[in-house]
Amino acid sequence: MWNLGLEQRLMWRRWQGPTPGSIAQAAQLTEARAAEPWLAAGSQTVQQQALRDLDQAWRNFFGGTHGRPTWRKAGVHEGFRIVGAQALRVEQLSRRSSEVLVPKVGWVRFKRSKAIPQFKSYRISRDRAGLWHIAFAAKPDPIPAPGTGEVVGLDRGVAVAVALSTGELTSPARPGPKQAERLVRLQRKLARAERGSNRRAKTKAQIARITAREGDRRKDWVEKTSTGLAARFEVIRVEDLNIRRMTRSARGTLDAPGRNVRAKAGLNRAILAQGWGQLLTRLEQKAPDRVETVSAAYTSQRCSVCGMVDASSRKSQALFVCTACGWQANADVNAARNIAAGHAVTARGDGGSPARSVKREPQHVRPPKVA
Template structure:
């Protein structure tokens, strides 16, 4: 029985506990002894899948993640190999490498960055059909420049990131011609018959465009986060719960949501600009130097005289203070309030009781 199925059948009324990793590993040994097709696969890969599931259940019970679900065809395909020795990885030339995969042999891959000395790696396949290999390693952090400069970053939909220095950064996405092609493919997919060859080809074409968009967004996030970590000692951002902000407003049949279309467009804009990824990569590259500031009234406060006025923002891009006459870009004005690092109350007073947050950062994987 599959681990997800075992967990779904277990209830609190049942005697005992749901089987854990060690019990599932014992069941795996018995199943491999009985079924030849299961013995054909590497036992290490199958055991690591059970370990990953056990860790996912631990994260679920801790309240950090959702309950693990069934894997879908063409999504999250991959496996993990541990106990990797230096002899299991070869550098063939400047652009090509090879890795030893149990029960498969030597498999070549394109080297996108120097391969680190790692004890494990993970091979994955994305929706576009591309295979990737990631070696588990702790990347080096970017040292602070020591200039003492502080920058505020305001994330938006029209402007991906506005800096308190006045720079406006835009995340790369699909070009207009690619966006139009994506729309045509989505309409073709809606007309295609389920299970047909045409539907399969259309889904693959859509996946390639989506992968191209995701690659450009990731490239922008990596370059932007590296540049900010090298230029500034302290980076301040709004303390936003991006996951909660991008939840669907569809509701249920009994309690349907309101403004669902508008909320859907906003969610897509937030995700397309990489709000969460930008801050996550900043925390990985500049640990201890990223501070989160409460976001209340940062876009309604004048960065010069600190007056809070909801009508001062005339448009998406123009901020005009009616008290001191300051005029500037609305996102840059908000970024300067964020750079100040202090929360603002509705009356315009500085709230010194709410300080910025600094959180410890986890280790990350270095992809090759």
């Protein structure tokens, strides 16, 4: 239903006038259900809600807050949303299990991961591993500030996901060597399998289960880390990073192909596996008005003790030794201390002056090629 509504919206032409909106599409849906038995076999509530969600997606796009609505793919975007009175038909069976009345399906039992809050809608979705989930839409109360006035800085990296100015290092749990080796074997098996075969479908499901567990571990780490930071510290300062631009593909075009494409792709995967964006989003939700961003310019090259800015002080990925005062510390912790203090410097090293907007540390300019 989403794809049908999207196809109709994309038929807009300047000389043909506007395409039907959500109200007109809902009326057309009633006529289509009377004419097509395969549409009538589905829930009208689910189908109408898909059209409403599509209309909201277009509103968000034209409002500039989201991207253009895209096609939904079978096996990837499997799910639907229930709102209104039908969403309230949920009953608790025991301490851990409940059941929900799904339209056109009946009562379905599910296991609760936490207490069900006050909600007005829920969404049932199926992940790539074949597992079904139900999520109740609720806006939780923010975590109250501890009142200590303590400020913490967060430096996000690839080797260590988050380094705190207090000296703590934390990262999501990574798959073990046996699991990583099994994933590589399955990916090679998938590359040899014939498209459309049962073996290929089975291999894809096995890979999906492994990647789903990795995503679950990352989400669990994000929730626990964000809750702990919001409860322990009054102000949380993070470096201002444009993650979307940092993880942009380096493939280029046919006329101007990119360089070091495989290395850049590996770096992109490593960045996305650390959950930088998810952590910042959850921090802003759990600690509203207490999360501040600091320019990332030169934070890893500045000594947090004497303020000297020198690129040679960064001896390695994990070691920082100041060339001026000799102070030595973990490089990520040193950067986190600069972020906690709100120190962002210009290229001249003027600490305390407003820094120019730089999304990443300056890179060395490559010399021009000589013909």
